[in-house]
Amino acid sequence: xxxxxxxxxxxxxxxxxxxxxxxxxxxxxxxxxxxxxxxxxxxxxxxxxxxxxxxxxxxxxxxxxxxxxxxxxxxxxxxxxxxxxxxxxxxxxxxxxxxxxxxxxxxxxxxxxxxxxxxxxxxxxxxxxxxxxxxxxxxxxxxxxxxxxxxxxxxxxxxxxxxxxxxxxxxxxxxxxxxxxxxxxxxxxxxxxxxxxxxxxxxxxxxxxxxxxxxxxxxxxxxxxxxxxxxxxxxxxxxxxxxxxxxxxxxxxxxxxxxxxxxxxxxxxxxxxxxxxxxxxxxxxxxxxxxxxxxxxxxxxxxxxxxxxxxxxxxxxxxxxxxxxxxxxxxxxxxxxxxxxxxxxxxxxxxxxxxxxxxxxxxxxxxxxxxxxxxxxxxxxxxxxxxxxxxxxxxxxxxxxxxxxxxxxx
Amino acid sequence: xxxxxxxxxxxxxxxxxxxxxxxxxxxxxxxxxxxxxxxxxxxxxxxxxxxxxxxxxxxxxxxxxxxxxxxxxxxxxxxxxxxxxxxxxxxxxxxxxxxxxxxxxxxxxxxxxxxxxxxxxxxxxxxxxxxxxxxxxxxxxx
Numbered sequence: 001x002x003x004x005x006x007x008x009x010x011x012x013x014x015x016x017x018x019x020x021x022x023x024x025x026x027x028x029x030x031x032x033x034x035x036x037x038x039x040x041x042x043x044x045x046x047x048x049x050x051x052x053x054x055x056x057x058x059x060x061x062x063x064x065x066x067x068x069x070x071x072x073x074x075x076x077x078x079x080x081x082x083x084x085x086x087x088x089x090x091x092x093x094x095x096x097x098x099x100x101x102x103x104x105x106x107x108x109x110x111x112x113x114x115x116x117x118x119x120x121x122x123x124x125x126x127x128x129x130x131x132x133x134x135x136x137x138x139x140x141x142x143x144x145x146x147x148x149x150x151x152x153x154x155x156x157x158x159x160x161x162x163x164x165x166x167x168x169x170x171x172x173x174x175x176x177x178x179x180x181x182x183x184x185x186x187x188x189x190x191x192x193x194x195x196x197x198x199x200x201x202x203x204x205x206x207x208x209x210x211x212x213x214x215x216x217x218x219x220x221x222x223x224x225x226x227x228x229x230x231x232x233x234x235x236x237x238x239x240x241x242x243x244x245x246x247x248x249x250x251x252x253x254x255x256x257x258x259x260x261x262x263x264x265x266x267x268x269x270x271x272x273x274x275x276x277x278x279x280x281x282x283x284x285x286x287x288x289x290x291x292x293x294x295x296x297x298x299x300x301x302x303x304x305x306x307x308x309x310x311x312x313x314x315x316x317x318x319x320x321x322x323x324x325x326x327x328x329x330x331x332x333x334x335x336x337x338x339x340x341x342x343x344x345x346x347x348x349x350x351x352x353x354x355x356x357x358x359x360x361x362x363x364x365x366x367x368x369x370x371x372x373x374x375x376x377x378x379x380x381x382x383x384x385x386x387x388x389x390x391x392x393x394x395x396x397x398x399x400x401x402x403x404x405x406x407x408x409x410x
Numbered sequence: 411x412x413x414x415x416x417x418x419x420x421x422x423x424x425x426x427x428x429x430x431x432x433x434x435x436x437x438x439x440x441x442x443x444x445x446x447x448x449x450x451x452x453x454x455x456x457x458x459x460x461x462x463x464x465x466x467x468x469x470x471x472x473x474x475x476x477x478x479x480x481x482x483x484x485x486x487x488x489x490x491x492x493x494x495x496x497x498x499x500x501x502x503x504x505x506x507x508x509x510x511x512x513x514x515x516x517x518x519x520x521x522x523x524x525x526x527x528x529x530x531x532x533x534x535x536x537x538x539x540x541x542x543x544x545x546x547x548x549x550x551x552x
Contacts, residue, residue, distance in 0.1 A: 288479035363512030
């Protein structure tokens with residue numbers, strides 16, 4: 001069996017490990033336009049802070065490809081899939097044949113169409129290792145940095161460059177920071193803690209650029225030396241869409257990560273997920289989800305049978321020393337606890353659907369499990385875990401199974 | 411493989427396991443020195459429901475959500491043991507969000523800590539089990 005994977009990040013690695021759970025001998029080939037050993041994309045901000053280095057950023061050990069008998073083809077780009085013949089054509093004109101193909105092409109930074117943007121000299125996105133190397137070359141203690149986007153990428157970038165530049169301004173159209181994961185109250189808490197380090201312009205957008213001047217929708221003009229664009233990501237669907245595959249918000253797959261084209265699978269940021277916390281399909285561009293989907297794809301590509309029914313949005317984020325974790329969807333009634341940092345739990349139809357926790361994140365995974373399992377919570381159980389999550393919220397049978405091994409398949 | 415299993419009908423909720431765990435991972439040779447007047451951060455923690463007590467520590471899952479979710483590769487499954495390379499941990503705590511049992515926590519230095527069955531501190535059998543006075547936790551194959 002010849003497995004071909006387009007991609008070399010979390011979903012691709014999950015697929016390699018999934019394939020090797022089943023098939024120890026088939027050939028595996030990975031194609032990536034990046035020249036690097038598989039590395040963890042979210043670590044690029046830690047790299048700028050000096051909290052990790054090129055070697056420690058490796059997502060898997062240095063002997064990963066060797067150990068898993070796979071051949072990485074780095075520095076080449078897959079440009080076309082010929083699914084009738086079962087091969088992929090690369091930019092180098094090479095053709096690679098496959099029996100099973102995985103699209104794990106991830107996502108890229110969205111570049112909004114703004115007047116004058118093309119004349120901004122020093123502009124960067126913040127997703128790949130090459131992005132951070134290019135940005136780092138330009139950073140000086142005199143740099144005034146303007147970041148478009150107060151989401152996870154924008155703020156982790158701000159944290160990464162803090163202390164290495166003169167000033168950091170963040171502009172976002174949303175009225176609050178981290179708008180995809182925090183509610184108003186949580187966002188305000190975080191903002192209050194970091195507003196001495198970052199100047200925020202919220203509820204505003206850049207209308208146009210004139211070289212190093214940004215004209216904002218609130219009428220102000222922002223001068224900057226370096227621009228970072230972090231307003232969102234777009235899935236790299238083109239190679240699949242161009243060969244006639246079904247694409248909606250991202251590549252559409254079934255629970256086995258199979259696409260509409262036989263023998264082609266997709267996983268990670270490039271495809272949609274079924275978010276069980278709100279019963280809808282959406283793109284969940286987060287690393288744990290990419291790995292999980294990749295592994296499911298790999299197992300199925302190798303002839304196993306496994307379904308990926310539940311993907312959940314989960315986020316864990318440290319920002320200037322504050323830790324926050326979130327999961328699920330923010331629907332239904334909510335219960336806040338502000339005695340210990342900030343916690344808000346969302347309950348609908350007697351089931352925990354989501355949470356936001358700042359500071360006291362201990363055992364948060366128990367809440368995540370309650371969301372994932374859609375465990376019905378009696379009001380007694382809920383009162384038990386409202387302040388502090390505990391296995392006590394689960395049934396006696398579940399607890400015995402987990403702790404006493406009455407079911408040996410932990 | 412051998413795991414720490416709980417006989418909850420025998421658990422008194424005395425929390426001795428927590429102290430033995432904290433001592434075993436303290437790098438101190440004297441228990442008093444290791445624990446006296448200190449807030450302990452054990453890898454096993456006693457919880458209760460009504461009058462039932464049970465000690466919770468890493469289950470060393472065959473299908474570990476923490477390892478799958480780890481963004482750095484710091485968490486790995488090696489011969490069934492879920493182990494952490496603290497040097498590669500960037501303190502993001504994604505694993506804490508993923509672990510369904512609440513068995514991973516931040517350590518004092520920020521990196522995560524979890525039960526590694528006393529493999530790294532050369533205890534042979536887990537210190538919590540050795541120190542349990544009632545066999546409410548045992549180290550065995552099931």
